[in-house]
Amino acid sequence: MSQPIRITLDGDEIEVAPDLPLTSILMERAPGWRESPRLQARRGMFCGMGLCFECVVEVDGQWTRACMERSRSGMEIRTADQRRSAGGGHV
């Protein structure tokens, strides 16, 4: 196993393996990290292959599918939880 790296997830610094799909990291915490637009229902990874856009997060400010992105040292991930506490924005 390679050296763990540090990333920021919703403001918390955590240690993870490098090059890990972000869905792996997020599922570990809780399977729902997004909110649906109209009903504000909890959502999380569904198709896992880049087509359903249910797993979207912000990575370094960019709208990103968690299933298509991998952990890199220093990356900053924001999910709907942090955005809600920060006062808004849809993912």
Add this chain to the structure above:
Amino acid sequence: MSEPQTHFRTDEGAVAQILDCDIAIVGAGPAGLAAGEAAAGTGARVILLDTFAAPGGQYSMQPTQGDSPFTDTPAVRLAREATARLAARGVQILTRAEVFHAAKRQDGSFRLAVSQQGAARVIRAGAVIAATGAMERPLPFPGWTLPGVIGAGAAQRLLKTGTGSLGPQGKTVLAGSGPFLFAVAQTFAKAGAPLDHLVEMRRPGVREALGLFLAHPSRLPEALRLMADLKASRARRHSGHMVTRALGTTCLEAVEIAPLGPDGQPGMAAARVLDGVGTLAIGYGFQPVVDLTTQLGADHGHDPALGGFYCQTGADGGTSLAGLYAAGETCGLGGANPARLSGRIAGLSAARGLGFAAAPDETAIKALRRARDFAARLAALWPAPQRLPLSLPPDELICRCEDVRVTDIRAAIQDGAREAMAVKLWTRAGMGPCQGRICGAGLSAVLEEAGVTAIAAGYNRAHLPLRPTPIGIVRAAMASGEWDI
């Protein structure tokens, strides 16, 4: 007023890199890899593109972690070795590269606009091979949008490319229909991840299985291995059952299953609840990914056994659009073997079409026929459900992107929407980020309820952008001067 509009640019510096090739292959799964090898072998300059971080597609997806038990499986090795051979032949492999626009120009050549990790590329190609593969064909059921309910393919991807665990606490249930469930169960076993329940709609009888393997005896060992691994997973097997509800408040907590009666409907009197479930991986089959081929305007057919709408090809892999070829599951479901063979055939044909010396591979053509026969027989043992297997409560969602309920869809049909496009316009189902890929099967099933067949309902043809793409990248690609000619 029109004058000043021409005098500025969003970002003058952002210009797409132009890449030239003879043949561009979209998708680096078994079909794309085989196509690349065949085409490059004729001397054609090949660019191979894939959305993911490594070639392999779904079948040969590459682990990310060095200590993964999947590092050396035959499928993984296959893609790794093919990739090495392609690189040695000078094939340019672009990973994390998503095609978001494609056009055929009047001179017969093609252009692909590609978004690759924050940069725009435009590929010039004499011919294009669409090897875009297949995706889950999800059927909605009560509770299917709860976090923790994931596609069977998603579970497999997570196990193979992650740390070997699905994440959520609690039991794991694998459910749905078709032989792919066994492959996923095998992945659980290999990853050492616990699988508690396997819920399958149909378990083919011994006689049916016997018929299949008498016709294709070479496939028997693989099947026996799958069955042995399934047993080793120690999952409790519920044959002839289906998931009737996923239960939970903010995420999945339990799964209700019920036995199917002779009419194919679940017998709710005998339904029971599996408690303490953290993950439900569910798969009712796959559908071809046809956004690239529909955008380019190739002809498509519909066959439930092939996963619904598929790109039509001739024996040489050519589509109705000259210079556009399709291989693998873009042309209909069938698995890795037909994919490899059709990839090889399309790769040779595309090269031959551009004047490279490439004789048709008669052996591959014959083998493809046989591989497709096996796939068709296999598919016949597990016919993919076309209708909603159980009636949905009115509030259940069909379109997850826009939160469109089944009652909204039914009301639109009642008001006179008689095709997929009309339902989309009148309900917003399919107007969100997935662009109808995820809700398509559910929508088509609700139209079926109203007597509109899938063929009459039609498909929504893809347009720019094939996948959501940042406008800066779109601009850089479209400003390249390679389009509108």
Add this chain to the structure above:
Amino acid sequence: MQRQQVQPPGEAGVIILGGGVIGLSLALALAEAGLRPLLIEARSFGGAVTAGSLAGIGVHMHGMAEFHLMTEACRLWRDLAAKVGNPFEYNPQGQIGFILDQEGMESGEAWVAEESALGAPCRLLTPAQLREIEPGLTGPVLGATWAPDSATVNPFFAARTLLRLAREAGALAFEHCPAAALLSQGGRITGVRLANGQEIRADHTILAAGPWSQEIAAPAGVMVPLRPRQAQCLVGLRQPPGTIRHVVSAVERRGGVDAGYTQIQQSVNGQILFNTVITPVDSGAAGRDRINEVPASFVTSSIDMLVRLFPALADLVLLRSWVRFEAVSPDARFMAGRLAPEGLWICAGDNGSGYCRALMLGRYLAGEISGNSRAGLAPDLVAQARALYAPARFSQQAA
């Protein structure tokens, strides 16, 4: 709801060819006038030009000649929304006409002066005032016009509502039912033959098929001088509500039929719709039936203008695009009224802004066809409509 008939009847009061917003509005008005309309749509209701509309409802920058008719057209939409509980997202959000240069300033001042003189609530905004009304518009504008009474509707939901209301009022409507030819007898149009061979008789037949009207009419010897013009739109991913608060459009060059234009707005579900056309191009008749892709130059000009005006949207993710075809008449006004053969009428020539006029034109023709003034517009408006929309104004060219 009553079940729809499966087959069109052999006879109707009025046949309407084309189930876009114009045909649907006609069906509603004619049904309310008791004229037994039968609507025939080749594909899906509201699925072609109507589906590609941004459905702006307003009088601003449409010219003085039509001002009163447009005011009535807007009132009809507002009243309909109120009457049926607004199922089509009628949104009186107001419209901004941004001004980027001195020529634009002169145009904006002239529009505002003329419209205000006629009683419209529009006015000029300084950049500071604009900032208050549209905070995200931080681009280098010299000022803007502001028409607080302009609205939008959801083009799909409005079409669906009109269809429902028309049917409830007694109209028959059939989709996937293409017409093959007009029927004529003794120089009079007496109905249509469908592609499946069925013939339907009616005293009146209305061409409401937008850019397709020409080819339906031509075999009967009727020339309709409409040409198809391609229009298109880009859609960005859902943004927080209020990212764009109003319809944002370029102040139009005055008198320019084929001038460039910009329209940017946020839909009710949060998506950003935007388009900037620098030079509109004719598509040729064939283009209209192909499923085209947006032109590359349009994509770049639309993105550039969006980002120039709303720099905060530079990271917007593009989600969809579409192309549609507008029916353009030689003087950029509708053709609404009688055509030369008896029994044949037309209501087409949207020039890209048919949505706003649809209910008004439906009323107008219902009055003209029925001869019942209560079914139609007020007498002074009827006179204006006749003067402006009469198809006979092109009869010289048509002959």
